[in-house]
Amino acid sequence: MYKTKSLVASSLKKEPVSVTRKMAAALPELRRLAAGKGLKIHHLGAGYPHPEVTDPSGFLIHKTQYFKHLDAKLSPQDPDSTPERLRESYAYTDTLGPVSVRKHFARIYGADWGFSMQPENLIPTIGASGGINLVCSLFERPGIEIAYLTDAPTYAGFIARAQLANQTTIYSVDMDSEGPIIEQLISQIKSARSQGKLVPFYYTIPDGHNPGGFSFSQKRRQEILEVMDTYGILILEDAPYVYISYAEETERPKPFVALEPSRTIHLFTGSKIGFPGPRIGFLYTEACAEISDKEVVPLRDLLLTESSSDILFHNPEALYAFESMLHDENMKPRQSLWSVAKQKQTVYSENREIIMEGLSSGLGKFPERYSWTVPQAGFFTVFRFHNTSIKTNDDFVRWLVSEHGIVVIPMFDFYPKDAKSRNPQAGLSELRLSFCFTESFGDNRRRDLSEAISAFCDAVLSI
Ligand SMILES: Cc1ncc(COP(=O)(O)O)c(C=O)c1O
Structure with missing residues (x-):
């Protein structure tokens, strides 16, 4: 005591x-x-x-080679001076992080999942955990009563974060073998709204659900989208396991972000495909929101302001290191993350x-x-x-x-x-x-x- x-x-x-x-x-x-x-x-x-x-030895060699390659490309005239990339890596960077990382990532991720990903809609996060925190924090800031829709069971990190604010209540939806039960999803939305709560999003992990141990069927994803469209609610799609997939290429279900990027806030993390230590993640959304004065604004702008109240300056070295993963051993930009x-x-x-x-x-x-x-x-x-x-x-x-x-x-x-x-x-x-x-x-x-x-x-x- x-x-x-x-x-x-x-x-x-x-x-x-x-x-x-x-x-x-x-x-x-x-x-x-x-x-x-x-x-x-x-x-x-x-x-x-x-x-x-997750032995980083090979990655560290690759990263060093990529940095040399970048330095030779960006400042070829003066090999003895401190490369600009190195200075930048140890300087303050923008809340959005270096643009080259976002451009490479958007091209590759969009190609892998079959949609056109815009680098300007990518916000770096501290892993997927940082993405969850950022989105919750945005909606909680005005202090109104909020209902967080999610699955039962759901990711422990989301429960822990969602319970932090006094004005939030989790409205969970039981699942069958294909995903959340649609009738219950609808009744939870109605119930939360009838209690005067804002329902900003439905948080889920449709691929390799943690802890559910399965992936949602394509049909159920479509049904969820229909509900979200009908009720004007976003999907917060946590996607750490999309590349840790055991399905045949033709059988892989599409993530929500590829089906409807304007209805989805997608969270990518480098933790499972790369390494968890550097805490690399990206939030992606094309969603808009009608705000206080009836103005309709890109959610990205609101999230970016929210992010600058939190992380403000990302670690540029870690983001450039992630960029090296987006290049192959010949330093050619990768076409895919697979x-x-x-x-x-x-x-x-x-x-x-x-x-x-x-x-x-x-x-x-x-x-x-x-x-x-x-x-x-x-x-x-x-x-x-x-x-x-x-x-x-x-x-x-x-x-x-x-x-x-x-x-x-x-x-x-x-x-x-x-x-x-x-x-x-x-x-x-x-x-x-x-x-x-x-x-x-x-x-x-x-x-x-x-x-x-x-x-x-x-x-x-x-x-
Ligand atoms: C569903 C889910 N979301 C988020 C995370 C955390 O990921 P990150 O390391 O990117 O914060 C995990 C990690 O286990 C997870 O399973």
Whole structure:
């Protein structure tokens, strides 16, 4: 307890810690317990990119070569003077960041997803997390009551951010195997509006849903767009896993931004296709908003002002480093980001196969007892016990670590408060299994993951 109160601020409150943070905090002690029993630790919990595909050594060499290439191109006359690019990299930059990064990114991303992306509508963010914060912050600033529409379950980082402001309430929508249930989406919009709240957007992760462990069908995306068009609401599309896709090229669903860029605020992150450390992200939108004096303005302008009250100056070095990823080993501008994703996709597809195969061979004989999602993208599958007397609560998850060495994340905390009041059992028969992380590489990675899923199946069968 603190002896002195340096400030009385009864309006401030402590927010609950997110489920993934809680697990990370509890892990050292649980690992100690497991190790004390001679158990190997099986990682099916963390959502971190795999170390095999996030060793920055190769990238650092490529970045250095790209910078040399840029310097020779931009200041060819005087190779001994300090290159302009280097000066710029350590100077204040604009809230929009260097224009060349946005131009290269817009050309490539637009080509990959089949729409014309305008560099002037791209705003750099601190990863996708920064994009979520920026958009929430814009709508919260006037202080009015806000309803945030999202899925049940939804991304823990969004719940944590959405709950920060006093005037916000989450209105969640349950999902079936194709996406949010449309009738419930409509009734949540109506209910929020009847309570006088502004409904600015519907936040979702249509590809490789975290924690849902699946991707929305094309049909459902179309239906969602129709609802959003009818009610004049934006879609906040969080897209960290679009390139971590396991679908055939012709089968890949289109992101909302490619279907209707004027209805969407799209969040790209460099964290999964590249590296999470440099915190690179871009927000893209062609949406407009009618504001206080009935003027219709591009949302981008409002977001840019909001952004300058927050980050103001981006890190130009990190953005130029990201630009190097948009060039191949011959320093030619890339035509697609799929080649950057290739190595990651290969590792994660193998991991996914191991998990899917392990679950099928270990538990596939009991479809009446268990089921799991088959992810078309991303890092996660949701495992379900059909026997609802099994409660996948904190005690259950602790038991899995301390008795079996298996780390998983319970699902119940991914359900917003209103989903839990609709169904107090929400998430309590589900676990999120992730297949992105092991401590080992190559054959050892494959072996560790097989052992992990086999240990999981044994533990489940022992209940
Ligand atoms: C759905 C979702 N959104 C956002 C993030 C955070 O991404 P970033 O590192 O770009 O902030 C994650 C990371 O796990 C995620 O799964």
